[in-house]
Amino acid sequence: MTAIDFGVIAIMLIFLARGIWVGFIRQLASLAALILGYLFAGRYYEQISPRLSFLIPSPQISFLVTYALLFLAVFVGVLAIGYVLKKVMSLSLLGWFDRFMGGLFGLVKAGVVVTVLFMVMSGLLADSNP
Known part of the structure; x- marks a missing residue:
């Protein structure tokens, strides 16, 4: 096995464990x-x-602050909903299913990351870039 193989396995294991x-x-x-x-923002x-x-008198800064506040409000709101749903899942004794599906979802995300890394590496390491 090469260093790339070990790197792919490490990425897959990290994403699986986090999932x-x-x-x-x-x-x-x-x-x-x-x-x-x-x-939304x-x-x-x-x-x-x-x-x-x-x-905020400056229109540019006003747009930036508004965008950031809207993004943050929606982000925190959706995360709060996710937290409540996770608590409901654990109370209904489906916590094991949530973790199992989290592991599978983590593997899918790792597959996407590895694929993108290989695409970037093949583009960078190619003899001639178009």
């Missing part, structure tokens, strides 16, 4: 929080930013 530790619900909630925070920051003009 089992965190669980499927929290992993899915964190992914959804990132996506929804980005979408991108959609509504222009409408909310002018309302902060009395606090």
Whole structure:
């Protein structure tokens, strides 16, 4: 086995362990929080930013602060929902299923990471880049 093989195995084991530790619900909630925070902030920051003009006179800084606050609010809200769902799962004795699915989801994420790394490496190590 080569160093690349050991690296792939290490990545897979790390993502598997983290998936089992965190669980499927929290992993899915964190992914959804990132996506929804980005979408929501991108959609509504222009409408909310002018309302902060009395606090922040610069329009550029106002847009930046509004975007960051909207993203953070949605992110924290979705994570809180994920936390509640995880507690419900553990109370209903489905905690083992959450951890099992978290491990599988972790392996899928590791597969994506390894694939992207191989794509980048093959592009960088190719004889001629187009």
